[in-house]
Amino acid sequence: MNVLQELRSRFRDALASLVADPVPFAEMVKAAQDSKFGDYQANCAMPLAKLRGENPRDVAGKIIAQLKLDDLCDPPEIAGPGFINLKLRQDWLEATVTRLVTDPRLSVHTPSRSKTIVIDFSGPNIAKPMHVGHLRSTVIGDALRKILTFQGHRVIGDNHIGDWGTQFGMILYGFKNFLDREAYSRTPVAELARQYRLVNQLGDYHEAAAGLPGWRSQLAERQRALQETETTSPATPVEKDARKKQLKRLNDEVAGLRDQVASGEKKLAAVDSDATLKLLALAHPNIATLAREETAKLHTGDAENRRLWEQFMPACLAELQKMYDRLDVRFDIALGESFYQPLLAAVVTDLQSRGLARESDGAICVFIPGVDAPFIVRKTDGAFTYATTDLATIQYRVRELHADTILYVVDARQSDHFKLLFESARRWGFDQIELHHVSFGTILGDDKRPFKTRAGDTVGLESLLNEGVAKARGMLETTSADFSSRPDLTESQRQIVAAAVGLGAIKYADLSQNRESDYVFSWDKMLATNGDTSTYMQYAYARVCGIFRKGNFDRTAIRAAGGSVSLATPAERALALQLLRFAEAIDSAAAEYRPNFLTQYLFATANCFSTFFEQCPVVKADTDDLRASRLRLCDLTARVIAQGLELLGIQTIEQM
RNA sequence: GUCUCCGUAGCUCAAUUGGAUAGAGCGUCGGCCUCCGAAGCCGAAGGUUGCAAGUUCGAAUCUUGCCGGGGACGCCA
Incomplete structure (x- = not known):
């Protein structure tokens, strides 16, 4: 259950008698901004009071009178100008978290209407080595693919490779x-x-x-x-x-x-x-x-060029695949530009026959009213452009893949192109689907200029990943409790940890930014041994695992045994509530196509766990019941962190 | 010239889309290992949200005008 959604639904019912369209007002229920106000808060009384010409606190009172949530919450309180503060009941929280312990989906519900979502991401050029410019699209696209899939949608990750330009x-x-x-x-x-x-x-x-x-x-x-x-x-x-x-x-x-x-x-x-x-x-x-x-x-x-093209392709694709294997990024399909080549001529003639495209300076263009720039679908020399290919691709994705939504995980600099593309597609008849440019900013160097090597060249992706893993290895050898004190760790185990930490750091640094903004690439920051990094989450996970390992507890047995969770201390309650909100984090990240909502959630979760870890002994808990309850909470924490990181494409390791 | 995005703590970034005293991390200062991993925890200092008006119960968020910065602008993708 998504608690926030449930509360909104309760408010929708309560508001029905007070306003014609309660939905936007019910949406004003959100997580409390400050825990001293409770767990959730409703901000709808103020605007509603304005609409009805009444006193906001009176309206808040009327809403509360209609509300049916005494099974979930303590009696709501009206605060300040008319905020309604909500606190979840202790017994409800305990019962719900207890169910969560044995819920394989961690309370993330499958949407009532599962959509078919095509995600267009990565899109490298063939025969040009992948470089740092491909990183964001690849990493963000892969995370979105995993998140939306986990939500229960039919997701098709498509690598629209540049193989024809x-x-x-x-x-x-x-x-x-x-x-x-x-x-x-x-x-x-x-x-x-x-x-x-x-x-x-x-x-x-x-x-x-x-x-x-x-x-x-x-x-x-x-x-x-x-x-x-x-x-x-x-x-x-x-x-x-x-x-x-x-x-x-x-x-x-x-x-x-x-x-x-x-x-x-x-x-x-x-x-x-x-x-x-x-x-x-x-x-x-x-x-x-x-x-x-x-x-x-x-x-x-031309037969000769075609033959050479076919000769080049397999090796080039294999080279790309090596990079995706390394990053653990997968696609469901990879239909490059060449795939659409046979369809392009028909696209142009169709656009012309519908009066959408016309000749201008020798080129065939679609003109969108209000926009000066033309959308060129055929050049003067007769060649088609990526505009043509993109239109053909939309046609294919709708007709053959039955897409409801198409996401383009592409650099913000192409926003003008997508504006024209989407409007052209809409006019062409594809007006029933959602087309969305999931744009992102540029990766900058320390000098705030686009990230380059010292010599001024673009940074190759392979060398970037190598450097990240090497730096992680160096950091682990000097910092890690296990690495420095555990000569028994084999070389291959060390490599696995170094790869998980190094690649995780690179991915997390990218995903934890608001994708819309540019961000400064900094090894020191992403590989720091403290702070808001993937290492912090991986460390929290390793610490939970340490509890099970050192106490000789079997996690699957803990889940299978059943039994309830009790939340006697503030640290336990805060952790439990946080774990219960996993579904909210997934839903919000998916709704806005913004993985940083999930990273924020995971950071807060790991933080809650660390506080719990300091304050609540597990192995040495006062009673057997308390130890059992805390072990359940620990197991749940580990599952949430691992699942969350997994959706971001970041690995967890039990010892690091 | 046209269009577009941005300006938040010393630095790097958030801010649940108009809500309460603008939050994190780094850095700085102070406290916490006889105890499940201190890669951690607890606390403090740090802000006229570029500037100025406006909209309203309420603005970092919306409007307008300045100042400053990035990006895109017909046959590359």
């Missing part, structure tokens, strides 16, 4: 011109990635060479304009204001052009300083165009 043209061009056959037979994916980087680099070189003179003169011109503006002296406040704005804009432009010139010069120098690269660059002046042509040939069915 521009980067393939580069790989094809590189494969045909620069391939190191020996390296390719040894490590095919690494060699293909090298082709991608090489073609990209040479393309950038020519772009920089062609663009630099123009950029430089633009920069000089803007700098002159800036100097001129700086020397003017405005007479009126209005002029002063305008001048200030202009200065800011010019400064931004100069800074932007400076960056552009600097980055261009860097790209130029990188090739110029390397004789081999320089020769390659001179030999392939139109490399960018030619690479695009390779993409186009692939898309139009």
Whole structure:
């Protein structure tokens, strides 16, 4: 049972005679903000009083008169301007927690209407090694998939792999011109990635060479304009204001052009300083165009390119799978962009025939009233875009997968794209489904700039995970009670613990943020031996397990034996109430697609347990009954923490 | 230029969607191991929620205007 939902339902009944639509008022029941107010509070009397033109405390009294919850709660109290404070009855709490001890679902009920939810997450590009930019989508998406599945929905995790885009043209061009056959037979994916980087680099070189003179003169011109503006002296406040704005804009432009010139010069120098690269660059002046042509040939069915594509795919997919295995992330399906390729032409003609899309500057676009940007579904050169693919994907997910909801766990920077996509889809006839951009912010480095290596490269995911596990290992060797004092722990056990702690730290740091905001990546913070980290929860779990191990108690036997839980002390009551709220945490995390609600809950739960652990001896409890009751509470705590972490993709270990 | 997101303790972040005295972690200061794992627990200090108006019983949250920062803006995905 979700206690909060139950209370809301009771309030809905009570409010029915006082207001036409009681639902929004019943929703104003929430967990008490401060435990001194009780366990839950209802804030509905104030707004309702306003609606009825009555005194809020009187209205609160009327609500209480209608309320039927004496089986659940002590008599409600009216406080302050009209808050209704609720405290759960001790006997009810004890009986409910006792049932929870033997409830395999930890009171999380299956929803009355189970929905089919497609979650589109991770979405890496093939043949480009996964990097830190893929981390959030992968970790958040996987957690949402697990949470919604646990809730009882039919969830389809779909990896929409980028296997058909521009980067393939580069790989094809590189494969045909620069391939190191020996390296390719040894490590095919690494060699293909090298082709991608090489073609990209040479393309950038020519772009920089062609663009630099123009950029430089633009920069000089803007700098002159800036100097001129700086020397003017405005007479009126209005002029002063305008001048200030202009200065800011010019400064931004100069800074932007400076960056552009600097980055261009860097790209130029990188090739110029390397004789081999320089020769390659001179030999392939139109490399960018030619690479695009390779993409186009692939898309139009060129046999050779298609054959190569099919040759590349298995190794690339296997390489990705290695990373997912390591992260313990699973998908139900993985339909990449290529899968939808046969459907795209029909999508465009259908949009055109319905008058939704029209030609503009040679491209076919959907225009949404009120939005300037076009949604391009076919480019001037005839190629389709990811807009087309995304529309075809929605069509497929609705028709073939019977999706009620589609979640896109994608970077916030693409919010404009999704706005256009969702509106286009709605107009196209897919207006019965919920489309939701589960957006997230950027991972930043210490300098508040996007997270990069010291050399300025993006951080590869594999090296990131290696570093996390290595750092966790180092931390464990110096800090852990078991590691330092237990020579009997085998190397493989140590590796398992280090992996659980290191990967857990990386995932938890990400999941515990409000996903909407950017967050600063910090090894020190995520791998700290204290504070709000996954380690704290894993440690709490290991401490519970320590009680069972050292007292020689069998957890399954404890559950099987039955018997009740008594909550004599405040620490026991607080822990029990917290455990009872697991369903609320799951429901709220699922409702907003926000795993950080679950991490907050788990942190509070581990905290309650630590307090209980300090104050309530279990093995040495005063009586057998008390020990048995506390053992049940401990077992339940361990199950809640393990289940919660499991839904976040974080492992627990019994000894660490 | 247009659109969009953000600004909360020294630092990193919350705030159950308009509720009571704005909460955590880190850091700082003080207390707690003869006792189930001190990776812990208990306590203290720390705030004009960028600024200014407005909406109302009540605002970090909604409105408007400034200030400051990020991001996106036609054929990349």
